[in-house]
Amino acid sequence: MTSNITEKGSPAMAIENFEIISTVVLCIVGGIGNTLVVLVVCRQSKMRTVTNFLIVNLAASDLFVLFINIPLDLIVKFSGDKWLYGASMCKLIQPLQTMATTVSVWSLVAISIGRYIAIVYPFRPQLQTSHAKWIILLVWTIGLVVVIPYMLALELNGDTCQEDFEAAGMVTRAYTIGVFIAQYIVPLTIIVVCYIRVGVELSQSNIGHENSELIKEQQKETRKVIKILRLVVTAFAVLVLPIHLLFIWIDFFNGGGLIVS
Numbered sequence: 001m002t003s004n005i006t007e008k009g010s011p012a013m014a015i016e017n018f019e020i021i022s023t024v025v026l027c028i029v030g031g032i033g034n035t036l037v038v039l040v041v042c043r044q045s046k047m048r049t050v051t052n053f054l055i056v057n058l059a060a061s062d063l064f065v066l067f068i069n070i071p072l073d074l075i076v077k078f079s080g081d082k083w084l085y086g087a088s089m090c091k092l093i094q095p096l097q098t099m100a101t102t103v104s105v106w107s108l109v110a111i112s113i114g115r116y117i118a119i120v121y122p123f124r125p126q127l128q129t130s131h132a133k134w135i136i137l138l139v140w141t142i143g144l145v146v147v148i149p150y151m152l153a154l155e156l157n158g159d160t161c162q163e164d165f166e167a168a169g170m171v172t173r174a175y176t177i178g179v180f181i182a183q184y185i186v187p188l189t190i191i192v193v194c195y196i197r198v199g200v201e202l203s204q205s206n207i208g209h210e211n212s213e214l215i216k217e218q219q220k221e222t223r224k225v226i227k228i229l230r231l232v233v234t235a236f237a238v239l240v241l242p243i244h245l246l247f248i249w250i251d252f253f254n255g256g257g258l259i260v261s
Contacts, residue, residue: 016077023074027066034059034066051114053132057139058107061100069097083161090161091154095147102143102183108236109187110135115229116194120201146182149175176251180244188237195229 037059041047072093076083083090114127127135153165153175165172 020074020077023070027070030062030066034062038063048129050127050129050132050135051111053129054107054111054114054135057136058104058111061103061107064100065097069093069100082159083156087156090156091151094154094161095151098150098179099140099143099147102146103139105183105187105236105240106139106142108232109190110139112191112194116198119198142182146179149178173251176247180248184240184244188233188240191236192233195233198229 153163
């Protein structure tokens with residue numbers, strides 16, 4: 001489609017160049033940032049908490065996409081959208097990107113649950129670092145379960161890797177809604193409930209101690225924590241929703257003829 005409109009100096013070429021440059025910059029900046037997170041937590045023993053291990057897991061899933069999926073996608077784009085990696089990789093590369101996204105989302109869920117337990121039930125047994133590996137395993141298992149239908153639906157058709165849910169005995173729309181529920185509705189609900197409870201608990205813990213300087217300082221810190229939690233929830237809700245709405249629009253309303261590779 002682009003062969004006739006990507007002459008030097010054309011708008012299409014400018015857009016393609018911008019896309020490539022911005023992608024490379026994203027990989028570099030994201031790679032440096034996420035690598036630093038991993039190194040800091042791994043090198044400093046005092047940083048090795050359940051929450052920080054989950055943050056490392058989130059960073060690792062991001063690095064997976066940045067250094068594997070995105071470069072491979074760029075190569076396909078440079079080749080004129082021809083699939084170069086064979087039938088087996090057709091069933092693997094794109095699902096792994098979806099899996100990494102699911103892992104990132106559910107890592108946030110696990111972090112919110114950990115904060116909820118620590119603040120709302122401070123005198124109950126807390127999550128230990130020994131639990132982290134099992135939590136991370138569960139998160140990756142959820143990611144794998146989400147992408148299994150996608151892996152089954154992908155087929156190499158000539159030089160194009162494309163999904164065909166009907167041929168695999170599945171319904172495209174059902175999978176789209178399933179992913180929306182697994183990657184957005186359920187995680188967002190859990191995160192919102194946890195952080196609302198955390199906010200209520202932090203607020204109530206200061207009631208009746210207005211005259212204490214220590215409590216005033218705690219109230220100040222509480223407001224900061226609540227503000228950060230509100231920002232996390234809002235960012236997740238706003239930034240993740242558009243891509244799901246896009247795929248729902250494509251699958252349910254034909255996307256106005258839009259094709260997403």
